[in-house]
Amino acid sequence: DTGVSQNPRHKITKRGQNVTFRCDPISEHNRLYWYRQTLGQGPEFLTYFQNEAQLEKSRLLSDRFSAERPKGSFSTLEIQRTEQGDSAMYLCASSMTGEYGYTFGSGTRLTVV
Amino acid sequence: AQTVTQSQPEMSVQEAETVTLSCTYDTSESDYYLFWYKQPPSRQMILVIRQEAYKQQNATENRFSVNFQKAAKSFSLKISDSQLGDAAMYFCAYRGKIQGAQKLVFGQGTRLTINP
Numbered sequence: 001d002t003g004v005s006q007n008p009r010h011k012i013t014k015r016g017q018n019v020t021f022r023c024d025p026i027s028e029h030n031r032l033y034w035y036r037q038t039l040g041q042g043p044e045f046l047t048y049f050q051n052e053a054q055l056e057k058s059r060l061l062s063d064r065f066s067a068e069r070p071k072g073s074f075s076t077l078e079i080q081r082t083e084q085g086d087s088a089m090y091l092c093a094s095s096m097t098g099e100y101g102y103t104f105g106s107g108t109r110l111t112v113v
Numbered sequence: 114a115q116t117v118t119q120s121q122p123e124m125s126v127q128e129a130e131t132v133t134l135s136c137t138y139d140t141s142e143s144d145y146y147l148f149w150y151k152q153p154p155s156r157q158m159i160l161v162i163r164q165e166a167y168k169q170q171n172a173t174e175n176r177f178s179v180n181f182q183k184a185a186k187s188f189s190l191k192i193s194d195s196q197l198g199d200a201a202m203y204f205c206a207y208r209g210k211i212q213g214a215q216k217l218v219f220g221q222g223t224r225l226t227i228n229p
Contacts, residue, residue, distance in 0.1 A: 003157075033216070033217075041222070042117075042204050042219030042221050043204070045216040045218070056215065091158070093158075100146050104157045
């Protein structure tokens with residue numbers, strides 16, 4: 001297990017298309033988080049899972065965004081009808097209950113043209 | 114809502130010198146965690162150091178130390194003996210401790226350049 005893995009690393013899509021990103025957390029971690037980072041800014045919280053339950057969603061997560069974590073392992077983040085404002089780095093992180101810090105993945109950079 | 118502010122968009126330092134990055138935050142909670150994360154170009158975010166608010170002693174990790182001033186809600190990072198590999202974006206982050214408070218709140222970041 002080499003850490004948190006995110007795929008793809010880069011995604012270019014046309015406006016209006018749907019995209020899906022995948023995150024594979026560290027296997028023993030039960031918590032998984034999604035963040036969005038725009039250029040020159042700090043990451044912003046989107047949502048988090050404990051096992052398969054989605055426990056918190058940010059207001060940033062509009063109806064076009066959906067996240068799942070079936071079976072409490074990997075997670076997917078889908079954006080429907082992409083807009084240019086969705087262009088950002090999407091970061092995934094994981095942790096264990098009781099741990100204070102996260103382990104981050106390298107992110108998926110989305111460009112909407 | 115908690116907020117984190119980093120007032121220095123960019124900093125630079127000569128190799129082997131010491132640099133301090135500033136961070137202030139706002140919260141009504143009495144106990145919480147504070148973190149400094151490092152994000153090298155095109156690489157993943159790495160935890161540098163963390164502080165628990167109830168601990169008065171400032172955290173230290175090798176060349177990295179913090180100056181935690183709880184009353185002033187200030188949490189600065191000092192990097193001693195700067196190395197070329199320290200060049201990165203540095204983010205200050207806050208996390209509450211109340212039940213269910215799992216998310217990190219990040220500042221805007223400080224880009225640190227190391228001059229050889």
